[in-house]
Every structure is written in structure tokens, then in C-alpha cells.
Amino acid sequence: MKVMAGVIAALLLISGIGYAASPAEMFRAGNVEEAVKFYQLAIASASSAQVKAEFHKELADLFAEKEQFAKAAPEYVAALALYRGFPVEQRVQMAVRISWGDRLDDAIRELRAVLADDPTNVVARIDLARTLSWKGAQDDALREVTMALAAQPENRDALLVKANALRWKGDYAEAIAIYRQLLAGGESFDAEVGLAYALLRSGHKGEAVKIARSLKPAYPYQERDLKGLLVEIDKITTSTVDTRYSYYNDTDNNQLNRYGVSYNFHQPAWNLAAEYLHDDARDDYRHLSENSLLTGGYLKATDRISVGAGAGIHQVDEGTGTTLFSWRLNSDFEIGRGVAGVGVHKDLFNDTAELLENKIRVLAVDGYLSQRLANQLTLYGRYTYRSFSDANHANDITIGPTVSLWEKNPTIRAGYRFRYLDFDRQSGDGYFDPENFMSHQLIVSLDWTKDRFGLFLEPYGGFQSFDRYDDHTDNLFGGITGSISYRLTNRFRGEVNGEFGNYALGTATGFKYFLVGTHLAYSF
Known part of the structure; x- marks a missing residue:
């Protein structure tokens, strides 16, 4: 430190400022640009790597005092690259601040180095776990x-790091149990925010809204966290057109133009929706239209069980006045580590x-099960x-x-999908009705x-085989679906989407197809 003080004193004297103010005092007084220039000059003039590193750290500490961690992080990284003799507690603190500056890989590298020297350092291990979680490596x-x-x-x-990692992985039940354990042992703003997010997801x-209303932030980061939580609640519990x-x-x-407008009314434990659709369909021989009015709702009956119901009325081709009805119960x-229905x-x-024209209706009974078999499977x-x-x-x-x-x-997932579909016969009524259809699909x-x-892309491809009208077909298929969205405000979002492919079950007709569309949504 005496060497550092001597270097700075000499530089201040050369600059004509004398000893009236040190670079740190200049920085804290608001003369940041001049102070940074002195530190840069001191670093360039220092003869040893240790002194250079200490100058970098001192400048980084000043940025950290102002919570300017994006500027502090590269100075800490430079300090650690020059000198590894800082006390362990300082190295851990520097790594944490580096992570706050969004230099996650650099923070992880330093924390791993600390643990390589001392595997029993619990503080460093917790900070490493937290940083890995922020990086997405749950x-x-x-x-x-x-x-x-x-x-x-x-x-x-x-425990808080573990609960957050579980929540970000989608293991909400396990995360909720840990958050409740933490709150049973005392107040914790971070645990309450995490619990509210897990409950919401x-x-x-209802309980998430109750928690959010009771939160009292004490620090700027808590105000930001609460604001983000309220935005997420607003997205889920408000009405949308x-x-x-x-x-x-x-x-x-076959060509189909479909126009739709819908209204969704959301409440903490239930929602209602209504939708109007107009279809204009044509081919080489026909031109028909359809007007549909659909309504439905969803209710969270218990902590683990939700029920839904809906009904629709369809006016097919205004000239004939044919009215048909649709409905659903689900x-x-x-269950376990997933959901069934x-x-x-x-x-x-x-x-x-x-x-x-054929007025084909279908009654379907189905069941599904989705289970997380492993952390990423x-x-x-x-x-x-x-x-x-x-x-x-x-x-x-x-x-x-x-x-x-x-x-x-971006989130990247890959999957395999096996599909088997078997019809009793070929009806000739305009829909794809194969026998012994099998496909193996990579997505x-x-x-x-x-x-x-926002950008979403899902390319796929595979092999399909089926029998239809006494002909057997084996071929490869592929396609892609995707969307580009833009949120103009927190309440108004627009999207353009598209899809094309030659997967036989991609549409009701079994032909090669493409589809393009737009979507505008406003929440209030």
C-alpha cells in the first residue's frame, strides 16, 4: 500500500494537483473521469504486477460503491489476472461483484479456483452455486x-439458492416446500418473492397475489424484483383481448382464411374465455364459410386438480343455415414430477x-401423462x-x-416422438384416414x-409409413414452425407466425402445406 500511495502522490504532483485530493476522493466527489485517468496512469506506471492489481481493485471498489458493477467487473477481472495473492475473503467478494456485473464465467472461474485451494469454503461454494444458477446451469x-x-x-x-434453482428448473413443488421452510424460520424478502413466483407458475x-401485496422492499434490487413480480402477475391475472x-x-x-377475436377474463383461481371465428374455405370446386362462437372456462378445484369445460355453436355456410354444436370437458x-390429464x-x-361441406364431426376421448424422469429429461x-x-x-x-x-x-430442447394412428377404414370424406400409420420424428x-x-423456431424431420386405399407408403418428412414476437408495451404484443411441411399428420388432409398468420394481444 505504501508503494501505491507513493505512485499516486507522484502522479498527482506531476499533474499539478498536489495532495489536495486523492483519486478516490476525486471519484467520490463526482470527478469520475479524471479519477479513472489517474488510475490508468498509475497502473501503466507501476512496476510490479501486485501494485497494478491493487490499483485495478481499488478502482473496481469505487465503481462497486456506486453499484456500477458492469464497470467494476472488468477491473476486478484484471486484478485477479495479475495477482492471486489477495486474501480469500476478498477473492470471494470480488467474484460475487464480478457476477453482479454479468461476467458470470469469470466469476465461476475464480470461485472454482478458491474451492480448488479450499474445498471446505462453504461461502464460496454457495456463491458458486448461485452464479451457476444465474447462468442457467441449474x-x-x-x-x-x-x-x-x-x-x-x-x-x-x-437453501434459498437451492429453492431458486429448483424453481427455474420447473420443480415448483420442491421449491415451494423450501421457500416455506425458510419463511417459517424468519422473514426473507427474497424467499417471499421466490415463493410468489413458484406459486404463480x-x-x-391467488396466494401469489396475496404475497406480492404484502411485500415491502427495502433496497433498490428488491424494488426491481417486486416490479418484475407484479408484471408477471399482471400478465396472468389480467383480462386480454x-x-x-x-x-x-x-x-x-385447399385454402382457408381464418379470422378470430377473443376475450379472456383471468382470476387467481379461474378464468373464462369467449372467441368468435370466421372461416372462409375454398378449393377447386367449393367455397364455404363458417361462423363460430366458442366459450369456456377453467377452475383450479384443489391444489393439484384443475377442471375445464366449454361449448361452441357453428353456423356452416350461411346459405344453408346448418347449425352444429361442439363441447368439451377436461x-x-x-402427479409425481409432472402432470396428467x-x-x-x-x-x-x-x-x-x-x-x-361434409360436416364431419368427431367425438374424442383422450388422456395424457407428462413426467420429469431426470433433471433435464x-x-x-x-x-x-x-x-x-x-x-x-x-x-x-x-x-x-x-x-x-x-x-x-436461448432455451434449446431436443426430442423424439413416436406416433401410431390407425383408422377402421378410408371414408373418402376429405380427411386423412390411414391404417397402421407410424412415424418417428426428431424435433x-x-x-x-x-x-x-421474442423468437421461436422448431424444425423437425423423420420417417413415416402407412397404408391407405390398398397402397403402402414409406417416405421421409420434414418441416418447421416458428414465430417472431414484439412487445410494444407491457400490455400490447404483436406476433407473426408460420409453418410448413409435408408431415402427413400436420393437417387433417395429409397434404404438403404451409400456414402464415398474425396475432395481436392487449391486456388490461
């Missing part, structure tokens, strides 16, 4: 925090003009039985695992957000 974070808790089972910081919106338009075309020259419930619904096939299965108004029937089975490859932004999805922009 499995690595959980491994580190588990070791910390093995040494200190009641460590509240470690798992469907317990949206409009949609889509255009569909396939290789049999229930979802949490059952439902029955009656719908109208309205994808093409021929289907509208989910298995999904569904069975559906369909009975058609033209006396046809079908059994439909889907099974597929999904693996999370990258849990940060990759990418979900990325940046500020107000």
Missing part, C-alpha cells in the same frame, strides 16, 4: 449447493371446404380414441422424450428473447 448449481448443505444443513443462503395465483388471422394452403389447393392434475370433446372438422405420452360422424373410428398414440440441451437464453426447438423481441 443441475450444476444443485450439485454445489447440495455439498454446501451437507456441511451446513440449516444455511439459509444455501404452478397455478396458485386478442385478434388473429391465418392463411392455410396445401398441395390439393381435467388436469399434478383426461378429457372428452366433440369438435367440427373445419380445415377445408370439403370437410365443411421429460417423457410425454398420450392416447386418443376418436369416433367420426361418418361411422369411422381411430386409435391414436403418441410417446416421446424431450431433453433440455441448453437452459439459458429441435429454440426459444430466445431479447428485450422486447
Whole structure:
């Protein structure tokens, strides 16, 4: 430190400032630019790596005092690159501040170096787990925090890191249990915010709203966290009006223009929705229209069980005045490490003009199960039985695992999907009705957000085989679906979406197809 003081004194004297103010005093007085120049000159003039490192650290500490961690982080990184002899407590503190400056990899590297020298340093291990969690490496974070808790089972910081990592992984039930454990031992703003988020994501919106209303932030970061929570609650519990338009075309020259407007009314434990649709369908021989009014709702009956119901009325081709009805009943419930559901619904096939002309309706009974088998592995299965108004029937089975490859932004997942579909016969009424249909499909999805922009892409491809009209078909298929969205304000969002491919079950008709659409939504 004497060497540092001597260097700075000499530089101040050369600069004509003398000893009236040190660079740190200048910095704190608001002369930041001049102070930084002195530190840069001192660093360039210092003869030893240790003195250079100490100048970098002192400047970083000054930025940290002003909570300008993005500027502090590179100075801390430079200090640690030059000299590793800082006390362990300072190295850990520097790594934490580096992480606050969003230099997560640099922070992780330093914390791992500290633990390599002293594996029993619980504070460093908890900070490492927290930083890994912020980076999106939740499995690595959980491994580190588990070791910390093995040494200190009641460590509240470690428990909070574990709960947050579980929440960000989607293990809401486990996260909620830990948050409640923390709050039973005393007040914690961070635990209450985490609990509110976990409750919100798992469907317990009423309790999340109650917690949010009771929170009293004491620090700027807490004010930011509460503001973010209120925005998320606002998205889920407010009413929304949206409009949609889509255009569909396939290789049999089926065309469909669909216009829609809907209203969704959200409450903490239930919601109601109403939607009006107008379809204009045509092909080489027909031109028909359909007007539909759909209503429905959803109720969280218990902590683990939700039920839903809906009904619709459809006016097919105004000239004929034919009126048809649709309805649904369904229930979802949490089970194990996932969710399951059952439902029955009656719908109208309205994808093409021929289907509208034939007024094909289908009664379907189905059940599904989704389970997280491992930290990054989910298995999904569904069975559906369909009975058609033209006396046809079908059994439909889907099974597929999904693996999370990258849990940060962008989120990247990959999966395999097996599909089996078997109809009793070929009806000739305008829909794809194969026998012994089997497909093996590989899917990759990418979900990325940046500020107000959002991008979703899901390319897929595979092999399919089926029998139809005494012909056997084996071929490859592929396609992609995606969307680009932009949030103009917190309440107003726009989206452009599209899809194309030659997967036989991509549409009701089994042809190569493409679809483009727009979506505008306003919440209030």
C-alpha cells in the first residue's frame, strides 16, 4: 500500500494537483473521469504486477460503491489476472461483484479456483452455486449447493439458492416446500418473492397475489424484483383481448382464411374465455364459410386438480343455415414430477371446404401423462380414441422424450416422438384416414428473447409409413414452425407466425402445406 500511495502522490504532483485530493476522493466527489485517468496512469506506471492489481481493485471498489458493477467487473477481472495473492475473503467478494456485473464465467472461474485451494469454503461454494444458477446451469448449481448443505444443513443462503434453482428448473413443488421452510424460520424478502413466483407458475395465483401485496422492499434490487413480480402477475391475472388471422394452403389447393377475436377474463383461481371465428374455405370446386362462437372456462378445484369445460355453436355456410354444436370437458392434475390429464370433446372438422361441406364431426376421448424422469429429461405420452360422424373410428398414440440441451437464453430442447394412428377404414370424406400409420420424428426447438423481441423456431424431420386405399407408403418428412414476437408495451404484443411441411399428420388432409398468420394481444 505504501508503494501505491507513493505512485499516486507522484502522479498527482506531476499533474499539478498536489495532495489536495486523492483519486478516490476525486471519484467520490463526482470527478469520475479524471479519477479513472489517474488510475490508468498509475497502473501503466507501476512496476510490479501486485501494485497494478491493487490499483485495478481499488478502482473496481469505487465503481462497486456506486453499484456500477458492469464497470467494476472488468477491473476486478484484471486484478485477479495479475495477482492471486489477495486474501480469500476478498477473492470471494470480488467474484460475487464480478457476477453482479454479468461476467458470470469469470466469476465461476475464480470461485472454482478458491474451492480448488479450499474445498471446505462453504461461502464460496454457495456463491458458486448461485452464479451457476444465474447462468442457467441449474443441475450444476444443485450439485454445489447440495455439498454446501451437507456441511451446513440449516444455511439459509444455501437453501434459498437451492429453492431458486429448483424453481427455474420447473420443480415448483420442491421449491415451494423450501421457500416455506425458510419463511417459517424468519422473514426473507427474497424467499417471499421466490415463493410468489413458484406459486404463480404452478397455478396458485391467488396466494401469489396475496404475497406480492404484502411485500415491502427495502433496497433498490428488491424494488426491481417486486416490479418484475407484479408484471408477471399482471400478465396472468389480467383480462386480454386478442385478434388473429391465418392463411392455410396445401398441395390439393385447399385454402382457408381464418379470422378470430377473443376475450379472456383471468382470476387467481379461474378464468373464462369467449372467441368468435370466421372461416372462409375454398378449393377447386367449393367455397364455404363458417361462423363460430366458442366459450369456456377453467377452475383450479384443489391444489393439484384443475377442471375445464366449454361449448361452441357453428353456423356452416350461411346459405344453408346448418347449425352444429361442439363441447368439451377436461381435467388436469399434478402427479409425481409432472402432470396428467383426461378429457372428452366433440369438435367440427373445419380445415377445408370439403370437410365443411361434409360436416364431419368427431367425438374424442383422450388422456395424457407428462413426467420429469431426470433433471433435464421429460417423457410425454398420450392416447386418443376418436369416433367420426361418418361411422369411422381411430386409435391414436403418441410417446416421446424431450431433453433440455441448453437452459439459458436461448432455451434449446431436443426430442423424439413416436406416433401410431390407425383408422377402421378410408371414408373418402376429405380427411386423412390411414391404417397402421407410424412415424418417428426428431424435433429441435429454440426459444430466445431479447428485450422486447421474442423468437421461436422448431424444425423437425423423420420417417413415416402407412397404408391407405390398398397402397403402402414409406417416405421421409420434414418441416418447421416458428414465430417472431414484439412487445410494444407491457400490455400490447404483436406476433407473426408460420409453418410448413409435408408431415402427413400436420393437417387433417395429409397434404404438403404451409400456414402464415398474425396475432395481436392487449391486456388490461
